[in-house]
Amino acid sequence: MLNADAELCDHAVDLCQRLLRIDTTNPPGNEREAAALLAAELAAAGLEPVVLESAPCRANVVARHRGTGAKPPILLTAHLDVVEADPSAWRYPPFSGVVAEGCLWGRGAIDMKNHAAMSVALLTRLAREGVRLDRDIIFAGVADEEAGCEFGSGWLCDHHPELVRAEYAIGEGGGFNLELGGKRFFTVQVAEKGFCWVRARVRGEPGHGSMPRTDSAVYKLASGVARLAKGLPPHRTRVVTDFLSGIASAQPAALQPLLRALTSPGLLPRLLKALPDPSVGRALGAMLANTASPTVVRAGQKTNVIPGVAEVEIDGRTLPGQTDDDFLRELGAVLGPEFELEVLRSAPPVETEPVRSPLYDRILEVLAEREPDAIPVPYMIPGFTDAKSFTRLGARWYGFAPVKLPPGMRFADMFHGHDERIPIDGLRWGTEVLTDVVTRFAAR
Numbered sequence: 329m330l331n332a333d334a335e336l337c338d339h340a341v342d343l344c345q346r347l348l349r350i351d352t353t354n355p356p357g358n359e360r361e362a363a364a365l366l367a368a369e370l371a372a373a374g375l376e377p378v379v380l381e382s383a384p385c386r387a388n389v390v391a392r393h394r395g396t397g398a399k400p401p402i403l404l405t406a407h408l409d410v411v412e413a414d415p416s417a418w419r420y421p422p423f424s425g426v427v428a429e430g431c432l433w434g435r436g437a438i439d440m441k442n443h444a445a446m447s448v449a450l451l452t453r454l455a456r457e458g459v460r461l462d463r464d465i466i467f468a469g470v471a472d473e474e475a476g477c478e479f480g481s482g483w484l485c486d487h488h489p490e491l492v493r494a495e496y497a498i499g500e501g502g503g504f505n506l507e508l509g510g511k512r513f514f515t516v517q518v519a520e521k522g523f524c525w526v527r528a529r530v531r532g533e534p535g536h537g538s539m540p541r542t543d544s545a546v547y548k549l550a551s552g553v554a555r556l557a558k559g560l561p562p563h564r565t566r567v568v569t570d571f572l573s574g575i576a577s578a579q580p581a582a583l584q585p586l587l588r589a590l591t592s593p594g595l596l597p598r599l600l601k602a603l604p605d606p607s608v609g610r611a612l613g614a615m616l617a618n619t620a621s622p623t624v625v626r627a628g629q630k631t632n633v634i635p636g637v638a639e640v641e642i643d644g645r646t647l648p649g650q651t652d653d654d655f656l657r658e659l660g661a662v663l664g665p666e667f668e669l670e671v672l673r674s675a676p677p678v679e680t681e682p683v684r685s686p687l688y689d690r691i692l693e694v695l696a697e698r699e700p701d702a703i704p705v706p707y708m709i710p711g712f713t714d715a716k717s718f719t720r721l722g723a724r725w726y727g728f729a730p731v732k733l734p735p736g737m738r739f740a741d742m743f744h745g746h747d748e749r750i751p752i753d754g755l756r757w758g759t760e761v762l763t764d765v766v767t768r769f770a771a772r
């Protein structure tokens with residue numbers, strides 16, 4: 329067994345800082361330097377990392393700490409790319425890795441160079457100490473998550489599945505704390521929505537712009553798009569019900585009926601509108617229904633010509649238990665029969681079933697020891713992660729990149745936001761938690 333000591337935590341902090349100083353903004357990604365840095369660390373500890381390029385400068389790094397083989401492997405994975413950052417909106421430059429105000433600052437600090445750093449620090453330590461566990465521990469640092477995983481986990485799972493196939497995987501999506509009603513909760517991501525990107529096209533009578541007509545494609549499109557604002561019908565899912573009842577159980581008795589009502593589809597739209605913080609309403613709304621965001625709108629070429637066709641691209645997201653067909657039916661019911669729907673790209677939702685497993689139990693055990701007052705809750709994210717790829721190979725996915733944030737610092741504000749940073753204490757805490765969870769789980 330191995331306990332995370334100061335040296336292991338120092339290593340994770342140092343690695344995170346060095347990763348933050350490498351600009352891996354995607355596009356173009358350019359993850360090669362970050363992959364090389366981690367490969368060098370892993371090799372120095374006696375491991376045999378491989379760097380795999382899916383395209384020029386798009387690199388993935390994979391390493392394995394061998395166990396006895398008594399049980400199948402566990403995968404620790406993190407994407408190395410980040411979303412763009414506008415330096416003028418930041419207090420410190422986004423690729424400086426500066427230490428200030430008790431935090432390490434930089435794009436990727438919580439999404440998710442922290443997890444890459446913690447995982448590599450752990451693997452190198454296991455290797456240096458020659459710790460023998462029952463399971464291989466695999467690390468995969470991947471490219472291109474932020475732009476859809478094509479050159480990263482998607483490519484890796486298609487071309488080198490034997491390197492990354494595992495029974496369990498720990499990646500992003502949860503592991504952070506939320507404060508609600510004075511109570512602290514830790515999220516463990518066990519589900520993520522699917523996506524179904526659609527082009528909706530409608531036709532109408534073309535004509536000359538000098539003689540307006542209300543049956544034009546543009547008017548039809550505009551009214552169809554406006555109807556989408558009402559949203560799609562809510563659906564109950566197990567993970568969201570468990571999440572909400574976990575949160576509700578810790579709130580004052582006076583709030584209980586209100587929180588229970590959140591899981592009642594009839595009351596939902598009114599309740600969400602009544603919430604004082606609209607971002608909370610949007611986040612909850614996305615957990616309770618399939619969603620359809622109109623994003624790209626196209627019609628016409630010339631100011632004086634009424635076009636005969638108009639189209640909109642719709643970013644659709646599907647709940648666990650819902651298929652593309654279910655989504656298309658709901659979308660069609662809102663847009664109406666005149667709209668032709670074409671699926672551009674889709675992937676099904678991910679759900680770890682059942683939630684409880686030996687790994688989940690280790691997560692609960694470690695959280696209970698370290699944060700006895702906090703309540704772990706299963707969690708679903710509305711977006712998608714590398715879970716889409718690794719679960720195709722059969723992994724049971726837990727989004728658990730542990731980090732402890734001080735009161736008032738919200739994960740959601742920093743995730744893809746300005747001033748992304750990680751409290752150094754929170755990163756050290758995460759390193760200890762990840763070490764405990766992984767080594768205890770793999771040792772038994």
Ligand SMILES: [Zn+2]
Nearest residue numbers: 407439440500
């Ligand atoms: Zn991420």
